[in-house]
Amino acid sequence: xxxxxxxxxxxxxxxxxxxxxxxxxxxxxxxxxxxxxxxxxxxxxxxxxxxxxxxxxxxxxxxxxxxxxxxxxxxxxxxxxxxxxxxxxxxxxxx
Amino acid sequence: xxxxxxxxxxxxxxxxxxxxxxxxxxxxxxxxxxxxxxxxxxxxxxxxxxxxxxxxxxxxxxxxxxxxxxxxxxxxxxxxxxxxxxxxxxxxxxxxxxxxxxxxxxxxxxxxxxxxxxxxxxxxxxxxxxxxxxxxxxxxxxxxxxxxxxxxxxxxxxxxxxxxxxxxxxxxxxxxxxxxxxxxxxxxxxxxxxxxxxxxxxxxxxxxxxxxxxxxxxxxxxxxxxxxxxxxxxxxxxxxxxxxxxxxxxxxxxxxxxxxxxxxxxxxxxxxxxxxxxxxxxxxxxxxxxxxxxxxxxxxxxxxxxxxxxxxxxxxxxxxxxxxxxxx
Amino acid sequence: xxxxxxxxxxxxxxxxxxxxxxxxxxxxxxxxxxxxxxxxxxxxxxxxxxxxxxxxxxxxxxxxxxxxxxxxxxxxxxxxxxxxxxxxxxxxxxxxx
Numbered sequence: 060x061x062x063x064x065x066x067x068x069x070x071x072x073x074x075x076x077x078x079x080x081x082x083x084x085x086x087x088x089x090x091x092x093x094x095x096x097x098x099x100x101x102x103x104x105x106x107x108x109x110x111x112x113x114x115x116x117x118x119x120x121x122x123x124x125x126x127x128x129x130x131x132x133x134x135x136x137x138x139x140x141x142x143x144x145x146x147x148x149x150x151x152x153x154x
Numbered sequence: 155x156x157x158x159x160x161x162x163x164x165x166x167x168x169x170x171x172x173x174x175x176x177x178x179x180x181x182x183x184x185x186x187x188x189x190x191x192x193x194x195x196x197x198x199x200x201x202x203x204x205x206x207x208x209x210x211x212x213x214x215x216x217x218x219x220x221x222x223x224x225x226x227x228x229x230x231x232x233x234x235x236x237x238x239x240x241x242x243x244x245x246x247x248x249x250x251x252x253x254x255x256x257x258x259x260x261x262x263x264x265x266x267x268x269x270x271x272x273x274x275x276x277x278x279x280x281x282x283x284x285x286x287x288x289x290x291x292x293x294x295x296x297x298x299x300x301x302x303x304x305x306x307x308x309x310x311x312x313x314x315x316x317x318x319x320x321x322x323x324x325x326x327x328x329x330x331x332x333x334x335x336x337x338x339x340x341x342x343x344x345x346x347x348x349x350x351x352x353x354x355x356x357x358x359x360x361x362x363x364x365x366x367x368x369x370x371x372x373x374x375x376x377x378x379x380x381x382x383x384x385x386x387x388x389x390x391x392x393x394x395x396x397x398x399x400x401x402x403x404x405x406x407x408x409x410x411x412x413x414x415x416x417x418x419x420x421x422x423x424x425x426x427x428x429x430x431x432x433x434x435x436x437x438x439x440x441x442x443x444x445x446x447x448x449x450x451x452x453x454x455x456x457x458x459x460x461x462x463x464x465x466x467x468x469x470x471x472x473x474x475x476x477x478x479x480x481x482x
Numbered sequence: 483x484x485x486x487x488x489x490x491x492x493x494x495x496x497x498x499x500x501x502x503x504x505x506x507x508x509x510x511x512x513x514x515x516x517x518x519x520x521x522x523x524x525x526x527x528x529x530x531x532x533x534x535x536x537x538x539x540x541x542x543x544x545x546x547x548x549x550x551x552x553x554x555x556x557x558x559x560x561x562x563x564x565x566x567x568x569x570x571x572x573x574x575x576x577x578x579x
Contacts, residue, residue: 065265067165068262070173072261073173073258075261076257076261077173077176077177078176080251084247085246089227090180090185093180097179097180097192100195100196100219104202105265107203114207118206118208119278120281121278121281121302123294124302124305124306127214128298128306130211130219130367132309132313135448137226138317138452139316139319139451141230142319142320142323143319144234145233145234148234334564336560336563340557340560344553344556
C-alpha cells in the first residue's frame with residue numbers, strides 16, 4: 060500500500076465510472092463503444108495499480124496476465140460490436 | 155508540506171492528462187476528433203503502464219489499445235453519419251451522471267479500504283518461487299503460458315468466436331485506391347521491418363517484455379498498413395489458408411495439452427525440461443493466429459470478398475465526393 | 483559532465499516541443515500548423531534522442547534509439563504530407579493575411 064498505488068487506483072475508478080456513464084448515454088453507437096473502451100482502460104488501471112509494488116521491486120505478474128488478456132479481448136469485442144452496428148444499420152437502410 | 159518529488163509531479167501530470175483526455179474524447183462534437191483524442195489517451199495510458207512497471211502491458215496497449223482500436227474506430231467513424239447531439243440537458247442524462255458519480259465514490263472507498271488491509275500471501279509469491287520450473291524467465295509469460303495456460307487457451311477461443319461473429323456478418327469494408335508515392339514508399343520499407351520486430355518480440359517474450367500477443371498485434375498492424383496502401387485484404391491469404399491460420403492458435407494449444415494428457419501428465423502440465431520449447435511452439439502458432447484474427451476483425455468481414463465490395467449504401471451516401479471516394 | 487550536456491539537450495528539446503504545441507494552438511491556418519508541428523517536433527525529438535544517447539553507454543541500446551529516431555521521423559513526415567495533401571484536395575481555405 061503506497062500513495063501512488065492509491066492514486067492510480069482511484070484514477071482507474073474515475074475512468075471506469077466516466078466510461079460507464081458515457082456508455083449508457085443515448086447517442087451514436089461509436090460513442091458508446093468508445094466510452095466502454097475507456098471504462099475498460101479504467102479497470103485495467105485499477106488492476107495494474109493493485110499489482111504495483113513500488114519503483115524498486117518487481118510487480119505482481121498475475122494481474123498483468125489478466126490485463127494483457129483483457130486488452131486483446133476488449134479489441135475483439137469492440138470489433139464485433141461495430142460489425143453488428145454496421146450490419147443493423149445496413150439492414151435498416153436497405154429496407 | 156514537503157516538496158513534491160519528480161516522480162510525484164510525473165504522476166500528477168499523467169493522471170490529469172488521462173482524465174482530461176478521456177473527458178474530452180467522450181464530449182467531443184466531431185466523431186473523428188473523439189477517436190483521435192482516444193488514440194492520444196491510449197498512448198498516454200501506455201506511458202502510464204511503463205510508469206507502473208508493466209512494460210509487457212505497455213507494448214500491448216500501444217499496439218492494440220491505441221493503434222488497432224484507434225484504426226478500427228476511425229474506419230467505423232468514416233462509415234457512420236454522425237447525428238449531431240442535441241445538447242439539451244435531459245433528466246435521464248442527469249440521473250445517469252449522478253448514479254455513476256455515486257458508483258465511483260463507492261468503488262473508490264472499497265478500493266482504498268481493501269488496499270489498506272494487511273498483506274496476506276498473494277499468488278505472486280508462489281509465482282516468484284516457482285518461475286524456474288516454467289521454462290521461461292519473464293514472470294508475466296510464465297503466468298500467461300504455464301501457470302494460467304488454461305485461461306490463455308480460453309482467451310484464444312474467445313478471439314476465435316469473436317472473429318467468427320464478425321465474419322458471419324457480411325463482407326469486408328470497401329478498400330482504398332492506389333496510394334501516392336510517399337505512402338507506398340513508407341509501406342514498402344516498414345512492412346518487412348515490422349515483421350522482423352514482431353518475430354523478435356515473439357522470441358524475446360521468454361526472457362524480456364514481449365510475447366505472442368504483442369507480436370501478433372504488430373503483425374496485424376503491418377496488415378493494416380498494407381490495406382491502407384491498396385492491398386485490400388491486408389495481406390491475408392485466401393480461403394483455406396485463412397481458416398487454418400485463425401484456428402491454428404487454439405488447435406496447437408489443444409494438441410499440446412491433449413498429447414500431454416496422453417503421456418500421462420495433467421492437461422497442459424508441461425514437464426520442466428520441455429516447457430520452454432513447448433511454450434515457444436504454442437506462442438508461434440498463437441502469434442500467427444492472433445495476427446490473422448485481429449486483422450480480420452479490423453477488415454470487418456471476409457477478406458475474400460473485400461476487393462469486390464463497393465461499400466454499403468450508407469458508406470456511399472456519406473462519401474459523396476465524386477470519384478475521390480477511395481483515395482488517401 | 484556528460485549528464486549535464488545530456489540534460490541541456492533534453493531541456494532544449496522540451497523548449498522545441500512546447501513551441502511546436504504553441505504553434506499548433508496559435509497559428510491561423512492548417513498548413514502553417516502542420517509546418518510548425520512537424521518541424522519543431524522533429525527537431526525537438528532529434529535533440530531528445532541525442533540527449534538520451536549521451537546517457538547510454540550500451541551500443542545495442544544506442545542502435546535501438548537511432549532506429550526509433552528514424553522511424554518516428556519517417557512516420558511524422560509521411561503523415562504530415564498526407565494530411566496536407568488531403569487538405570489541399572479538399573480546398574481547405576488558405577489564411578489570407
